[in-house]
Amino acid sequence: MRGIVKVVEKATGFFNNLLGLSNAFWLDDFIMMRKIRSGDIATELLKPVSFGGLVLAENAGTIAFRLLANFLPALLVSLLYIRILPPSSALNLLLAVASAGLGFLILFGISYLVSLASFWVVNVWSISTIKNVFINVFSGLLIPMWFMPEPVLRVIRWTPLVSIYHFPISLYLGAFESAVVWRGFGLQLFWALIIFSAGAGLWRKAVKRLVVQGG
Amino acid sequence: MASLDGIKDRLTLLARYVRLTMKSWFQYRLDAVLRSGAVFLRESAGIIVIYLSLRRFGDINGWNMAELLFLFSFIFLSYGLFILLFTGLRDFEQLIQTGQFDRFLLRPRNLLGQVIVWDADYFAAIGQGGLGLVLFIGSAARVGIDWSIGKTLACACFLAGAVLIQAAIFLLTASASFFFVKTGNLREILYYNARKFAGYPISIFPKLIQAVMIYVVPFAFINYFPSQYFLGRPDMAQYWRGFLYLSPLVGLGLFGLALLAWRHGINNYASTGT
Amino acid sequence: MPMAFIKVENLRKDYRISRRSRGFLGLLANLVAPRYTVKPAVDGIDFSIDKGEMVGFIGPNGAGKSTTVKILSGILHPTSGSVTVDGLVPYRERKRHVQRIGVVLGQKSQLWWDLPVYESYDMLRYIYKIDKARYRANLAMVQELLGLAEFFEQPVRQLSLGQRMKADLGAAFLHDPDILFLDEPTIGLDVVAKENVRNFLVQMNRERGITMLFTTHDMQDIEKTCRRMIIIDHGRKVYDGSIRDIRAMYSGERELVVELAEECLNLELEHARVVHQDGRVKRIKFRNADIAVQDLIGHLNRHYAIADLELRDTEIESIIREIYRDGAVHSAGVR
Numbered sequence: 052m053r054g055i056v057k058v059v060e061k062a063t064g065f066f067n068n069l070l071g072l073s074n075a076f077w078l079d080d081f082i083m084m085r086k087i088r089s090g091d092i093a094t095e096l097l098k099p100v101s102f103g104g105l106v107l108a109e110n111a112g113t114i115a116f117r118l119l120a121n122f123l124p125a126l127l128v129s130l131l132y133i134r135i136l137p138p139s140s141a142l143n144l145l146l147a148v149a150s151a152g153l154g155f156l157i158l159f160g161i162s163y164l165v166s167l168a169s170f171w172v173v174n175v176w177s178i179s180t181i182k183n184v185f186i187n188v189f190s191g192l193l194i195p196m197w198f199m200p201e202p203v204l205r206v207i208r209w210t211p212l213v214s215i216y217h218f219p220i221s222l223y224l225g226a227f228e229s230a231v232v233w234r235g236f237g238l239q240l241f242w243a244l245i246i247f248s249a250g251a252g253l254w255r256k257a258v259k260r261l262v263v264q265g266g
Numbered sequence: 267m268a269s270l271d272g273i274k275d276r277l278t279l280l281a282r283y284v285r286l287t288m289k290s291w292f293q294y295r296l297d298a299v300l301r302s303g304a305v306f307l308r309e310s311a312g313i314i315v316i317y318l319s320l321r322r323f324g325d326i327n328g329w330n331m332a333e334l335l336f337l338f339s340f341i342f343l344s345y346g347l348f349i350l351l352f353t354g355l356r357d358f359e360q361l362i363q364t365g366q367f368d369r370f371l372l373r374p375r376n377l378l379g380q381v382i383v384w385d386a387d388y389f390a391a392i393g394q395g396g397l398g399l400v401l402f403i404g405s406a407a408r409v410g411i412d413w414s415i416g417k418t419l420a421c422a423c424f425l426a427g428a429v430l431i432q433a434a435i436f437l438l439t440a441s442a443s444f445f446f447v448k449t450g451n452l453r454e455i456l457y458y459n460a461r462k463f464a465g466y467p468i469s470i471f472p473k474l475i476q477a478v479m480i481y482v483v484p485f486a487f488i489n490y491f492p493s494q495y496f497l498g499r500p501d502m503a504q505y506w507r508g509f510l511y512l513s514p515l516v517g518l519g520l521f522g523l524a525l526l527a528w529r530h531g532i533n534n535y536a537s538t539g540t
Numbered sequence: 541m542p543m544a545f546i547k548v549e550n551l552r553k554d555y556r557i558s559r560r561s562r563g564f565l566g567l568l569a570n571l572v573a574p575r576y577t578v579k580p581a582v583d584g585i586d587f588s589i590d591k592g593e594m595v596g597f598i599g600p601n602g603a604g605k606s607t608t609v610k611i612l613s614g615i616l617h618p619t620s621g622s623v624t625v626d627g628l629v630p631y632r633e634r635k636r637h638v639q640r641i642g643v644v645l646g647q648k649s650q651l652w653w654d655l656p657v658y659e660s661y662d663m664l665r666y667i668y669k670i671d672k673a674r675y676r677a678n679l680a681m682v683q684e685l686l687g688l689a690e691f692f693e694q695p696v697r698q699l700s701l702g703q704r705m706k707a708d709l710g711a712a713f714l715h716d717p718d719i720l721f722l723d724e725p726t727i728g729l730d731v732v733a734k735e736n737v738r739n740f741l742v743q744m745n746r747e748r749g750i751t752m753l754f755t756t757h758d759m760q761d762i763e764k765t766c767r768r769m770i771i772i773d774h775g776r777k778v779y780d781g782s783i784r785d786i787r788a789m790y791s792g793e794r795e796l797v798v799e800l801a802e803e804c805l806n807l808e809l810e811h812a813r814v815v816h817q818d819g820r821v822k823r824i825k826f827r828n829a830d831i832a833v834q835d836l837i838g839h840l841n842r843h844y845a846i847a848d849l850e851l852r853d854t855e856i857e858s859i860i861r862e863i864y865r866d867g868a869v870h871s872a873g874v875r
Binding site: 273279293294365368372373375439536537 | 610616621628631634639648663667
């Protein structure tokens with residue numbers, strides 16, 4: 052029993068960082084559904100830019116604010132009270148921030164894909180919930196990666212899920228050699244690219260569907 | 267009063283409501299199926315987390331993994347049944363806020379009956395109950411229960427009690443909606459928080475929380491004591507043995523109390539209006 | 541003299557509105573000793589309605605119409621006073637009472653949103669225990685009179701407001717109610733749909749002898765359907781009598797304020813007169829009985845350049861104003 056408590060405590064410090072980050076990264080999957088239900092979607096279609104870009108631009112300010120308001124205090128508290136390690140070096144901190152930005156882009160892209168599903172289903176609640184389960188369980192948000200069984204780890208190492216939270220946090224802790232760092236960044240970029248082009252493609256399909264069906 | 271014809275009439279009506287709700291769901295087939303899947307996965311996530319974090323330690327307070335999953339299975343099985351039978355109680359706040367409850371008052375049928383069959387969330391029930399079933403079947407074999415007719419019957423009674431306890435908690439919060447506009451927080455505290463604790467054997471918690479789980483929001487009778495009946499882990503020694511058999515009675519008693527609150531609430535609604 | 545079918549005596553309904561004190565201490569005070577202000581929604585109303593009558597129940601928003609209908613239909617208990625409907629006290633014998641009445645709420649459909657109209661009708665058959673032969677006959681009747689066939693198999697969510705209202709009206713007649721309460725059944729409908737609804741109600745009243753109480757704030761609804769009307773305002777009855785009488789007693793003069801784009805000394809108007817002018821702003825009085833608002837505005841538009849228009853109040857509001865101005869609250873023609 053004592054053993055568990057210790058491990059759980061130690062893990063909690065780690066999680067708090069993640070939770071601070073995940074609060075800052077909170078996204079609304081239901082924007083599109085509301086626009087479709089209220090009929091506002093028609094005016095969005097008139098604008099010459101992609102809807103995803105618009106949402107991202109609109110949210111950029113809020114997210115920057117939330118990073119400051121949520122993530123930094125959580126980090127400070129963790130440093131002072133739970134005594135997690137301070138960033139291993141200034142360079143590592145810089146790398147961590149950069150990769151957190153990329154991680155956010157991936158998360159945003161996934162959320163955008165989910166919100167676009169509202170063109171095909173009445174309520175995106177289910178899809179959003181399923182997405183959150185995968186992100187929460189396999190991105191290292193609820194349990195540290197090293198609790199995962201080896202076969203599972205081998206699979207998720209290549210999914211975009213590790214790129215969201217686990218990789219930035221690991222950089223912060225300075226756990227990697229440079230080869231691994233570059234591979235991680237490469238993976239992040241690769242996934243960001245894939246997910247964003249999928250989003251653009253799905254948006255085109257959605258628009259076509261809307262135009263054909265007349266809303 | 268309840269003549270044979272009366273019972274037949276009510277059963278026909280129930281069947282009609284079920285049919286109608288099903289038809290509503292099937293207007294959005296994909297949504298319905300996804301809903302089951304989403305609920306199943308969401309609830310599984312919590313279990314996977316516990317499973318993974320405890321994988322290395324083997325047991326909590328003498329409960330091994332299979333026994334813990336058995337403990338869990340009662341929550342999901344009974345909650346799934348609760349949703350199947352009483353969805354309207356979960357969503358009652360909406361009925362008041364949208365004024366739909368007035369329409370129920372205009373129909374020559376029992377009010378509580380109309381509420382509980384309203385917009386039944388069958389596909390969430392499948393998700394919850396399905397997970398419960400998977401856990402139950404998976405763990406019951408490994409904890410080595412020697413199933414007899416008596417034990418099967420006992421299990422059914424415990425489940426019925428567990429469903430009633432949850433129905434009573436939700437009926438109480440529903441009755442509160444007659445007095446207060448927002449009851450979401452009350453439900454959060456009374457039900458969903460207690461449910462988080464119920465995932466573990468209550469013996470690992472401080473005495474105060476144990477007392478709450480037994481005497482105030484009797485979640486212990488939903489899964490801990492029923493599981494102990496089958497498993498007989500040594501930590502049962504600190505509680506009165508009679509608790510093992512009490513779930514159905516606790517369910518009936520609590521539901522009776524909740525019914526009184528419900529009556530009181532309806533009277534208040536009719537005399538204060540909206 | 542026949543026994544009154546619906547009898548309302550000295551009916552009162554108070555709403556308690558909780559007064560919230562501010563701040564943390566105020567919050568505590570609210571929990572310990574909540575304070576209320578009592579606001580009467582219905583403030584001592586009497587009336588009685590005979591079997592087969594069709595009565596318009598009219599008044600401005602917030603006059604207490606809906607509250608009265610809610611009490612009559614058994615949803616609310618009155619604070620004091622007595623109500624009997626066909627020998628029953630609605631809120632005491634809810635189930636027996638609601639089996640005999642139909643209630644149509646203009647803004648709240650009783651139909652299942654996602655399902656075709658016929659599914660809801662079929663469900664009502666079981667809820668009200670309507671036997672098959674009666675159900676078929678009533679269904680055929682409302683289908684024919686309301687023209688439900690063209691949208692009977694469409695989900696309710698896809699219906700237009702007028703179609704939905706027709707479907708809701710039909711649904712209220714399936715169980716052969718003796719009494720029908722209608723709360724704003726024409727609200728939001730276009731002219732044609734309003735006309736359909738009114739004709740249907742008149743026909744059901746005449747042919748089936750169904751007693752109806754009809755809430756609205758549109759005078760035309762009443763003029764075209766009822767002989768008798770009850771006007772209430774601020775929870776009190778201010779008129780109860782025939783429509784012809786009230787037309788004779790009160791002008792129901794309405795006021796239109798027009799601001800012209802350019803100076804003009806004498807407006808030439810038919811069936812309306814200028815009662816006051818202040819430069820380019822003219823106050824015009826007219827009566828609905830003489831000229832319709834849209835005709836008056838059309839006339840002005842054709843002959844003058846209009847900068848601004850304001851219609852002061854509805855006909856019913858102007859009648860109520862006149863009743864008050866006369867001092868006594870009339871009960872002319874009250875039985």
